[in-house]
Amino acid sequence: MVRAVRWIGDRNGEPVNLYHRHISLMVDEEHHALIEMLPRHETTIKVTVFRGAVAGSDHDGDSHKPPAPSAVKEVMDFVTETHDSLRQQYARRIEYDVRFMCPSPNCSEKKPLKDCFKGKSLKCGLHHISTAAIKFKFGMSEEGVESGNKSPVNPCKxxxxxxxxxxxxxxxxxxxxxxxxxxxxxxxxxxxxxxxxxxxxxxxxxxxxxxxxxxxxxxxxxxxxxxx
Ligand SMILES: [Zn+2]
Missing domain, CATH: 1.10.533 (Death Domain, Fas)
Incomplete structure (x- = not known):
């Protein structure tokens, strides 16, 4: 939470709202993020990025547009860099991974984000998740999707x-x-x-x-x- 306040402060953004076990911050003019510590036994920090409705646009009320991938990526980079830095300084033996919620309705599975680099789809119960769609949402590139015959990075020089x-x-x-x-x-x-x-x-x-x-x-x- 302290790091988030500092992060937004460095960007001269809107002040961060601090609550008990969660904070809310503006990532840019359109997006805000909610960072929550879930109940202890879940050992999870839940991060949600929202895109706010733009007042004065033709569309009235909530426009449920998904957040821009660039905003999601910015928040994810902040969260992972903060984790890496805190681990480095205080908790070297603690490990973490980044998971996303299965986008399928009525499914609340959390899947490791790194599994999205293993193939074109990811099995979740009886359904499949398109890994390209997830990577797009997180602002990550398509590199490494066809892992069958190509290495994730294919340098030539x-x-x-x-x-x-x-x-x-x-x-x-x-x-x-x-x-x-x-x-x-x-x-x-x-x-x-x-x-x-x-x-x-x-x-x-x-x-x-x-x-x-x-x-x-x-x-x-x-x-x-x-x-x-
Ligand atoms: Zn699912």
Whole structure:
């Protein structure tokens, strides 16, 4: 909640409304977001983005337009960046994932957002959810939908692979098996121990490891990419 107040303050937005266990804030002139802590046993922070009706437009009353994907993305980025930063500082062992409500009427399942990158549809009980529609709502790109024959990111130049941006993308995908990758990339156990000591989270460790490997490996960029 404190971070949300700071976030909106930095943007000179409307003051944030604070309540008991929830806050309401204006994301931009049209959208507002409600951030709620659900009852303790659910261990969930529920985030809803609304688009307000525009007064003075031809349409009177509530126009139930869905929120713009860019506004949803902005809120989601704020929430995930805040979580990552709080974890980094105070709660390294706490994990979280981002879920969305199944859009099907009368279904209240919460599905992991990352599953939307696994295929064109996601099974939910007896029905299916179109992953493209969900990704669109969240302002995420279509990349990685056809995961059958294409990797999520399909770089063509060595410089696009051997760079911090791509490494950070890889780091998010690799997870806890990163030490194995380090061994395959011929880093020695002492390097891996140092990286573990110097960096707090797996993502930063993987990033550090890939950067060390890139600096140290004497082969050409082309063979580095192939090896990776
Ligand atoms: Zn469902």
């Amino acid at each position: 060595e410089s696009e692979v051997l760079c911090p941006l791509y490494f950070s993308h890889l780091a998010e995908l690799i997870g806890s098996d990163w030490r194995l990758l380090g061994i395959r990339l011929e880093l020695n156990p002492a390097d891996i121990d140092h990286i573990t000591e110097d960096n707090l989270t797996a993502v930063y460790r993987i990033l550090a490891m890939l950067q060390l490997w890139r600096q140290r490996s004497s082969c050409t960029d082309k063979s580095k990419v192939e090896k990776l």
